[in-house]
Amino acid sequence: MFKNDCETISKKDLNEFFQTWYFTNDYLEYQIEKVTTTSDNNQYENYVVINKIGKANISHVEIEIICENGEMLKQQFHGREQSKRLNFTTKAPIKSIILDPDFKLLLVNRIKKNQ
DSSP states (O other): OHHHHHHHHHTSOOHHHHHHHTSOOOOBOEEEEEEEEEEETTEEEEEEEEEEOSOOOOSEEEEEEEETTSOEEEEEEETTOSEEEEEEEESSOEEEEEESTTOOSOBSOOOOEEO
16 A cells, blocks of 8 residues: 555656665675776776676666876766766866765665775
């Protein structure tokens, strides 16, 4: 009944939401597994590998890269994948990487990875 009321009020299908957050005890957690950087002609190619640790399924997760020169890049990836490799081209080395920088998700472990 609660689910039906929520769907009526929101005018949205909330099956995925309730299956992920209400009917299970799954949790949401990702880990930055590896960061690899190569440079050539003042340009940096960065590869970030992110692993899904928790079992909760969500559609998108955002990652933010902050470089030593202040450059900031954001990219989304599909939250259901067990492992994801993201590529970033930057003009300076990476200073930090933040998963879910806008705190939209209920992540278990919020650690910034500094290179």
